[in-house]
Amino acid sequence: MEALYFFDLAGTFVFAISGTLSGIRKRFDFFGASMIGFVTAVGGGTVRDLLLGFNPVGWMQNVLYLYIILGGIVCAILFKRQVMKLSKALFLFDTVGIGVFTVLGLEKSLLAGVEPVYAIIMGMCSSVVGGVIRDTLCNEIPLIFRKEIYATVCLLGGLLYFLLLGLGVSGPVASVSTILSIIISRLLIIRFQLSFPTLSIDKEEENK
Amino acid sequence: MEALYFFDLAGTFVFAISGTLSGIRKRFDFFGASMIGFVTAVGGGTVRDLLLGFNPVGWMQNVLYLYIILGGIVCAILFKRQVMKLSKALFLFDTVGIGVFTVLGLEKSLLAGVEPVYAIIMGMCSSVVGGVIRDTLCNEIPLIFRKEIYATVCLLGGLLYFLLLGLGVSGPVASVSTILSIIISRLLIIRFQLSFPTLSIDKEEENK
Amino acid sequence: MEALYFFDLAGTFVFAISGTLSGIRKRFDFFGASMIGFVTAVGGGTVRDLLLGFNPVGWMQNVLYLYIILGGIVCAILFKRQVMKLSKALFLFDTVGIGVFTVLGLEKSLLAGVEPVYAIIMGMCSSVVGGVIRDTLCNEIPLIFRKEIYATVCLLGGLLYFLLLGLGVSGPVASVSTILSIIISRLLIIRFQLSFPTLSIDKEEENK
Numbered sequence: 001m002e003a004l005y006f007f008d009l010a011g012t013f014v015f016a017i018s019g020t021l022s023g024i025r026k027r028f029d030f031f032g033a034s035m036i037g038f039v040t041a042v043g044g045g046t047v048r049d050l051l052l053g054f055n056p057v058g059w060m061q062n063v064l065y066l067y068i069i070l071g072g073i074v075c076a077i078l079f080k081r082q083v084m085k086l087s088k089a090l091f092l093f094d095t096v097g098i099g100v101f102t103v104l105g106l107e108k109s110l111l112a113g114v115e116p117v118y119a120i121i122m123g124m125c126s127s128v129v130g131g132v133i134r135d136t137l138c139n140e141i142p143l144i145f146r147k148e149i150y151a152t153v154c155l156l157g158g159l160l161y162f163l164l165l166g167l168g169v170s171g172p173v174a175s176v177s178t179i180l181s182i183i184i185s186r187l188l189i190i191r192f193q194l195s196f197p198t199l200s201i202d203k204e205e206e207n208k
Numbered sequence: 209m210e211a212l213y214f215f216d217l218a219g220t221f222v223f224a225i226s227g228t229l230s231g232i233r234k235r236f237d238f239f240g241a242s243m244i245g246f247v248t249a250v251g252g253g254t255v256r257d258l259l260l261g262f263n264p265v266g267w268m269q270n271v272l273y274l275y276i277i278l279g280g281i282v283c284a285i286l287f288k289r290q291v292m293k294l295s296k297a298l299f300l301f302d303t304v305g306i307g308v309f310t311v312l313g314l315e316k317s318l319l320a321g322v323e324p325v326y327a328i329i330m331g332m333c334s335s336v337v338g339g340v341i342r343d344t345l346c347n348e349i350p351l352i353f354r355k356e357i358y359a360t361v362c363l364l365g366g367l368l369y370f371l372l373l374g375l376g377v378s379g380p381v382a383s384v385s386t387i388l389s390i391i392i393s394r395l396l397i398i399r400f401q402l403s404f405p406t407l408s409i410d411k412e413e414e415n416k
Numbered sequence: 417m418e419a420l421y422f423f424d425l426a427g428t429f430v431f432a433i434s435g436t437l438s439g440i441r442k443r444f445d446f447f448g449a450s451m452i453g454f455v456t457a458v459g460g461g462t463v464r465d466l467l468l469g470f471n472p473v474g475w476m477q478n479v480l481y482l483y484i485i486l487g488g489i490v491c492a493i494l495f496k497r498q499v500m501k502l503s504k505a506l507f508l509f510d511t512v513g514i515g516v517f518t519v520l521g522l523e524k525s526l527l528a529g530v531e532p533v534y535a536i537i538m539g540m541c542s543s544v545v546g547g548v549i550r551d552t553l554c555n556e557i558p559l560i561f562r563k564e565i566y567a568t569v570c571l572l573g574g575l576l577y578f579l580l581l582g583l584g585v586s587g588p589v590a591s592v593s594t595i596l597s598i599i600i601s602r603l604l605i606i607r608f609q610l611s612f613p614t615l616s617i618d619k620e621e622e623n624k
Binding site for chain 2: 050051052053112114115117118132136139140141142144145146147149151152195196197198199200
């Protein structure tokens with residue numbers, strides 16, 4: 001699956017860029033912004049690998065990821081205005097990254113021998129946790145807890161993957177179908193501005 | 209120790225409920241609140257297992273925990289008002305959970321072959337760290353750093369456990385005695401509203 | 417390298433003190449302040465060991481570190497005013513600690529068999545991540561993301577280490593040279609109040 005590898009790198013690159021931009025928005029210095037870019041890009045996969053017991057963690061196995069991340073960080077710092085104008089292209093690659101990370105995380109979990117239900121959770125973890133760490137280090141409430149709903153899309157994508165396998169679909173076809181369904185769902189969600197209602201204890205409080 | 213297993217599940221259930229309620233109070237959407245419920249329930253044991261080198265981590269070994277957590281999350285979201293009215297029962301099970309988690313964490317650490325002093329720390333970690341992660345993700349200062357004092361009770365409980373073993377008491381008796389002493393201590397602490405004084409650099413500052 | 421071991425202990429002691437003082441400044445109770453002191457002292461090495469796959473993590477291998485940390489915590493709580501008056505001595509040992517932690521982290525990474533570029537990152541991680549966790553738990557933006565620039569000094573120190581090894585310098589000499597260069601750089605940086613410019617998206621925004 002060479003295409004998958006390419007999209008994994010592209011997703012990593014875009015995650016590094018978006019993380020670095022978050023750091024710049026918080027007025028970090030260039031080390032701080034780079035650190036946020038780095039943890040955003042590797043955070044999800046790192047937590048997954050720690051929980052599953054892979055060591056050293058994934059990004060220490062292939063130095064290409066490090067250079068891709070470094071490239072994303074440098075781009076974001078040097079060309080921040082131009083990069084922000086490309087927000088649509090960035091968003092597209094970010095979405096592709098989310099889909100690819102989910103499926104790769106899911107497949108890596110199966111390699112570790114865990115049951116499908118854990119693989120689904122680890123797939124979601126792979127694409128979501130980097131952003132959670134980014135927001136926590138920036139001293140903000142993680143975006144996906146209130147606004148973004150792609151984490152749920154990743155979980156449903158994982159479910160679809162095992163459904164397809166159960167129906168006798170081959171591994172690579174299930175992977176690609178899952179990735180495409182995650183990508184299309186997220187694009188539709190953003191297009192129609194869907195989000196889950198926030199919860200609250202008290203209805204009246206909600207209207208304040 | 210089937211009773212211990214039952215109380216471990218009950219504690220996990222209550223931790224998931226209390227975590228989810230924290231997320232609801234912060235007006236997260238249902239994914240965000242569920243995520244907080246989940247990490248509150250598994251956080252302490254996960255960090256313990258990572259530090260000791262158990263992998264995959266505990267909650268991936270027995271799918272029953274996952275269903276129990278899911279049940280707690282669904283209860284908290286669907287019946288939040290009713291659940292909050294049961295606050296006394298919740299508090300009781302939360303306290304039982306703290307005691308059980310401490311002793312189970314302590315025993316798991318001994319299995320890993322670490323010295324008693326680390327087992328005591330890991331026992332406390334098992335019951336405390338879930339709440340620390342919950343509060344950090346909710347962008348708040350962890351409750352146990354300022355108000356709750358049960359972490360210290362867990363440490364003292366761990367000390368008692370090894371004291372009893374040293375006195376020749378059998379393992380199961382030491383376990384149950386430790387759990388009961390933690391439960392009773394916490395109930396007394398809450399009953400008499402005990403807390404440690406907060407520290408500060410400057411006495412005058414304290415009176416502001 | 418017995419001197420290295422001594423300075424590692426001294427650095428751990430000072431990290432525990434500075435962490436505890438941070439907790440006191442946030443008006444934590446004595447458990448909360450102790451917990452911050454503890455994670456500040458062990459956080460960097462713990463994350464490094466988890467990422468590299470060492471288990472149990474370093475501070476569980478030698479109980480002396482635990483007593484040193486406990487000593488630092490007790491000192492900070494009992495003698496907080498006196499300790500703060502020693503801020504210059506503390507700063508000096510903190511700086512020595514940063515240098516020593518970097519080189520020890522780097523050497524431990526090489527033992528795990530990772531490539532030099534990861535060892536450099538892990539060296540920096542060893543001396544920096546404890547402070548990042550401290551600030552995150554105190555609900556603040558990590559200091560090193562905006563003000564302190566020693567993380568970059570640690571990275572450059574790691575680079576120097578491998579440069580020296582590449583030039584045929586012996587291991588111990590490379591270690592000591594790297595530590596000294598990190599210490600001297602940080603002292604010069606503080607002496608001349610150097611810092612990186614903070615980044616921002618918009619120049620005008622910067623002047624608000």
